[in-house]
Amino acid sequence: MMNKKVFLNNLKKELKYYKKINSEEIIYYYDEMIQDAIDEGGDENQFIKDLGSIDTIIANIVKDEDFVRDVKTSNTKSLGNIVNGTVRVISFICYYFALFIMTIVFASIFISGLGMILQSGIYLIFDNLTSTDQWVLFGVIIMGLGISIIGFSLMNNIFKTTKSIRLFIIRKTKEIYRKKR
Amino acid sequence: MDIQLKKGLLDLMVLATIKYEDSYGYKIIQEISSVMDISESTLYPILKRLEKQKLVNTYNTTYNSRIRKYYQINKQGLEKLKQSIDDFDEINRMYMYIKR
Numbered sequence: 001m002m003n004k005k006v007f008l009n010n011l012k013k014e015l016k017y018y019k020k021i022n023s024e025e026i027i028y029y030y031d032e033m034i035q036d037a038i039d040e041g042g043d044e045n046q047f048i049k050d051l052g053s054i055d056t057i058i059a060n061i062v063k064d065e066d067f068v069r070d071v072k073t074s075n076t077k078s079l080g081n082i083v084n085g086t087v088r089v090i091s092f093i094c095y096y097f098a099l100f101i102m103t104i105v106f107a108s109i110f111i112s113g114l115g116m117i118l119q120s121g122i123y124l125i126f127d128n129l130t131s132t133d134q135w136v137l138f139g140v141i142i143m144g145l146g147i148s149i150i151g152f153s154l155m156n157n158i159f160k161t162t163k164s165i166r167l168f169i170i171r172k173t174k175e176i177y178r179k180k181r
Numbered sequence: 182m183d184i185q186l187k188k189g190l191l192d193l194m195v196l197a198t199i200k201y202e203d204s205y206g207y208k209i210i211q212e213i214s215s216v217m218d219i220s221e222s223t224l225y226p227i228l229k230r231l232e233k234q235k236l237v238n239t240y241n242t243t244y245n246s247r248i249r250k251y252y253q254i255n256k257q258g259l260e261k262l263k264q265s266i267d268d269f270d271e272i273n274r275m276y277m278y279i280k281r
Contacts, residue, residue: 030221064230
């Protein structure tokens with residue numbers, strides 16, 4: 001059972017993955033539709049159930065947006081556009097390749113930090129060590145912690161920068177998944 | 182039915198629904214459902230398309246202290262409807278020929 005608020009919230013969450021869709025307008029549309037149904041004496045939960053799954057709703061919209069876009073793009077193909085497109089694609093690939101490499105580097109910094117902590121921890125727990133050695137290992141753990149924090153925050157930054165590409169990938173996977181069904 | 186044909190027909194169904202009186206989403210569905218099955222998620226892209234093609238005008242009014250979006254057919258919309266009816270007359274003549 002889903003009431004209006006939950007339904008609209010879920011719809012909004014899903015629409016976030018689709019930048020090209022005017023999600024606000026769709027939320028308004030369904031808000032008005034549900035409210036009208038309620039005012040006419042309809043059952044809120046039943047009406048929302050009859051609206052179908054959010055997946056289907058979005059699939060219907062995407063199908064149509066694609067349709068509109070296809071018609072538009074087929075009319076505006078000129079040499080300038082194609083050249084511009086190729087240059088843009090190449091620079092995008094370079095950009096994301098650089099980001100990819102940076103992510104790997106930052107991830108390895110993060111993992112080496114974790115590795116330092118883990119190994120020193122194991123030595124500390126399982127080996128009989130002099131107190132000097134214990135202090136040294138303790139220092140190594142602190143260092144590992146610092147390194148992993150640096151690696152993690154760098155990675156986090158990269159993730160923020162690549163939000164749009166991640167949304168794109170999620171969206172595409174969802175579309176493929178939908179088509180399979 | 183052919184998807185492109187169905188799309189065009191649905192557009193016309195909506196235009197015909199608001200031909201005499203401005204209407205809003207819920208009511209349009211109610212009226213069309215008496216003739217054929219149409220879901221809310223099907224209507225949205227149609228309304229959007231009609232708006233984009235400038236065949237309808239829209240305006241908001243307050244109802245029960247909330248906003249309701251109304252759709253109004255405009256001159257181009259009426260023109261399109263009339264054109265399509267003429268087309269259908271022609272199709273009908275062809276159909277009668279095929280069927281005889």
